[in-house]
Amino acid sequence: MSDALDVSLRLVKAQTALVRRFDSRLGALFGVSLADFLVLLHLGRAEGGRMRRVDLAGALGLTASGVTRGLAPLERIGLVVREADARDARVAYAALTDAGRERLADALKAAEQVAADVFAAPEWAGADVEQLSGLLTRLGGTGLPEDHGTGA
Amino acid sequence: MSDALDVSLRLVKAQTALVRRFDSRLGALFGVSLADFLVLLHLGRAEGGRMRRVDLAGALGLTASGVTRGLAPLERIGLVVREADARDARVAYAALTDAGRERLADALKAAEQVAADVFAAPEWAGADVEQLSGLLTRLGGTGLPEDHGTGA
DNA sequence: TCAGTATTCTTGAGCACTCAAGGAGGTAGC
């Protein structure tokens, strides 16, 4: 097996373990999944604490459908509200509520802690983390929605 | 946000894109998902081309339940068969059929190609890939089948 | 020997996503 394939499969597996770790901690403490947390994080960083659902989908790497379904429980528990656009009745914004902002702040602390734990082991030097970050950034755009994988 | 959290989230996103790319290519060409391919790959590398389902779960990073469900379609299309253990009636092996072995060989070629495409861009030197591999291995990316010297 | 416990696997219910289809609203050309 080539190094390229080997590293691809390793990455897939490492992510599974990582997601479980985040889900477990965030779920236990704050009742949100990693996916929920990422929604809150993106909204929290957006202008006015809100985003069009289609833009959120792009930012999260999901389909619009996935956003609709993922947002529903967050709206139900009051972390996010739906807002209309005055000029274009097609678009619906997802906006952080005050409760959502609080939950985000708490979850962010917990997520930082999990990440710190993951990279805390003696074999992880700060330089390693930066190196990994750089390498992953190059992979970041790979195969996003606009890429139709025409291959060949 | 800390580097550790940043890199964790980057990894999660990179994986999503990577999985889509593999799924799309493998699905179009051979009618198997990346998850299916990984099952075949692990079985192909195992002693006798077969594994206990519980061991397969461990190797894949899934639950036993996930293996039962994932194996069902592969058994239905004849790539894998169920085999009993003579000494322990609890265990059921998943074993590669000849058709499964062929499909694995084909899918492996396609997967190599996808991985080569991903890491083909000019910014990826061989040393970078090895570095990334090393870093990911520390993250718990173990469980890949061992491979010796087939080179590339 | 046999009661209690552990292991392996399957199943039912549920969750989070996908794709395909469709409704509703906006836009451009004539």
Added chain:
DNA sequence: GCTACCTCCTTGAGTGCTCAAGAATACTGA
């Protein structure tokens, strides 16, 4: 101001996993 098309979002059906519960089998120690 109509027609055709495009965009944004939701919904129905399906997939692939999870957890919890349970059946069958094996192991252990009094």
